[in-house]
Amino acid sequence: MLSKNDVKNIKSLEQKKFRMEKGLFIAEGPKLTGELLGRFECILVAATQEWIGSRRNIPAARVETVTQEELRRASLLQAPQDVLAVFRIPSAVTSMTDAASRNLVLALDDVQDPGNLGTIVRIADWFGIKDIFCSKGTADIYNPKAVQATMGAIARVRLHYVDLSKSISELPAGVPVYGTFLEGDVIYDTPLSDNGVIIMGNEGNGIGREVGRLVNRKLFIPNWPQGAVTSESLNVAIATAVVCSEFRRRSR
Amino acid sequence: MLSKNDVKNIKSLEQKKFRMEKGLFIAEGPKLTGELLGRFECILVAATQEWIGSRRNIPAARVETVTQEELRRASLLQAPQDVLAVFRIPSAVTSMTDAASRNLVLALDDVQDPGNLGTIVRIADWFGIKDIFCSKGTADIYNPKAVQATMGAIARVRLHYVDLSKSISELPAGVPVYGTFLEGDVIYDTPLSDNGVIIMGNEGNGIGREVGRLVNRKLFIPNWPQGAVTSESLNVAIATAVVCSEFRRRSR
Structure with a gap:
């Protein structure tokens, strides 16, 4: 389950100011999230029971099972898709x-x-x-x-x-x-x-x-x-x- | 000036059903409208005094001077730009x-x-x-x-x-x-x-x-x-x- 505060924190990541402040970004949907998990440090996955059941492991600090309704409340998409995840912005240092x-x-x-x-x-x-x-x-x-x-x-x-x-x-x-x-x-x-x-x-x-x-x-x-x-x-x-x-x- | 009915007709062109029924489409903004005028049959131009004053001739069946506020009411854009025009959909017959x-x-x-x-x-x-x-x-x-x-x-x-x-x-x-x-x-x-x-x-x-x-x-x-x-x-x-x-x- 996601707390009200979780939802507020997730939504705040739509704004650059809060992404910079927290060093976090959001990605949604099974395909995109699947590509990013394991590549970026993941601090939260919020997903339906079905999506969670379909994965063998989920490399995330915290995993929450949510209903479609809960997902809709946290999502930035018009049509939320089963999973939403919060990742840490990497610090790249190539010159x-x-x-x-x-x-x-x-x-x-x-x-x-x-x-x-x-x-x-x-x-x-x-x-x-x-x-x-x-x-x-x-x-x-x-x-x-x-x-x-x-x-x-x-x-x-x-x-x-x-x-x-x-x-x-x-x-x-x-x-x-x-x-x-x-x-x-x-x-x-x-x-x-x-x-x-x-x-x-x-x-x-x-x-x-x-x-x-x-x-x-x-x-x-x-x-x-x-x-x-x-x-x-x-x-x-x-x-x-x-x-x-x-x-x-x-x-x- | 645009009548209430004009605004309703223009807005209806956002929907395919009405575009097909009337055989009309809408284009907005000085650059786009400028490119289409003379190339497609134009049945209505609604534009600010300034835009109209800047053109030598306007090949349209009807030209209406409107205020920014009127334009905003008829426009489908978030930020209307000086001119809006209604054109006839051409019938192309190349095989x-x-x-x-x-x-x-x-x-x-x-x-x-x-x-x-x-x-x-x-x-x-x-x-x-x-x-x-x-x-x-x-x-x-x-x-x-x-x-x-x-x-x-x-x-x-x-x-x-x-x-x-x-x-x-x-x-x-x-x-x-x-x-x-x-x-x-x-x-x-x-x-x-x-x-x-x-x-x-x-x-x-x-x-x-x-x-x-x-x-x-x-x-x-x-x-x-x-x-x-x-x-x-x-x-x-x-x-x-x-x-x-x-x-x-x-x-x-």
Whole structure:
């Protein structure tokens, strides 16, 4: 059973302020929760008898059996799904220099929408990108909507909130810094490396001026046919997918 | 000024039943409305004095100046933006055989989410795909959320709601029918044509069995590195973007 105080604490995690204060985040549903259990320290599972009965073990400090009605009261979803869990936010400490010297990493310059952010984490996971560096103005990955949108990929990708222009400017010379720009080189014809930073920008404004100055390899995803009147741009998650796919096509 | 009845009529267009009955849809905001005016028959523009003053001409049967407060009452958005317009749903009559014999087209098998659908239209526009054939179970592109998600691309891409398996099965022999499957051939290494049908499936279940049987070129977007434990799949809009980008890379 969940106490009134439990429900209040769970609900509070919808707000960034309380997530930061408590160092906790929430995930819901059998699929997502199943992916995160064992990967993140779990302090509470609240689930139906049926879900609990279906699991051999539940690596959580506290497990509470709840009715659907109780679950509905605690859930942040419109349609709660059998289980809800509270996890501790991990503290990741990879430096951009370490990560980008050896591997490809993503850097997000003020991506605002939690759904886009979660989708980008899922794309990074698919294409084997393990580290994402986010500007302080980027949406919080522990926002429940972002967590849900990762579909569990958050268990395999590390996110770091940093001073983006500082981190990029401290990279050793020779580490490529990619970004997409309308005046960039056609991505399909440009040499691409197996390491470095790929910067993706804000939904409305793209890559900001300060960060943009640090890009040393400007890329462009061409629309088709060349010179056609089409949409002005692609959504940031869509562009991330096209760019990551093209990098991985080359590095096979 | 808008009458009570106008507001009621506008609001009713949130529901598919009334959109079908009246053959009308709604679009909001200066950017989207600006893209659609002149492309679709417009029966009503309701806008602030400021917006109306900023336009040289407004190709609409009726133009009403409204206050922000009036606009708020009629709008379906949380944050109404200066202008709202009601357009007539066009009747497109391209056959799949005509379109797919000459060009690449998309076919959507029960894509459910209006946001995904709108995003796919925006991707199609970027990559020069002019016709999208949707199963009857696919979300309605004239759903206000889908219209907004196209960001205006709906003005340049035609959508057709058809019996998908019937249309595909009636294609002449030799028209390639592509679909993505986990057991498909790696897309980067497979010959791709400049015409044919690319099928994208439902968010949860992928391409249905009936339509799937008609696919004659199975493709796969590989995750990276090969054999890594990653997310089980990509979001349907993300997969559409990767596939379209790869087709267009080859056909340049």
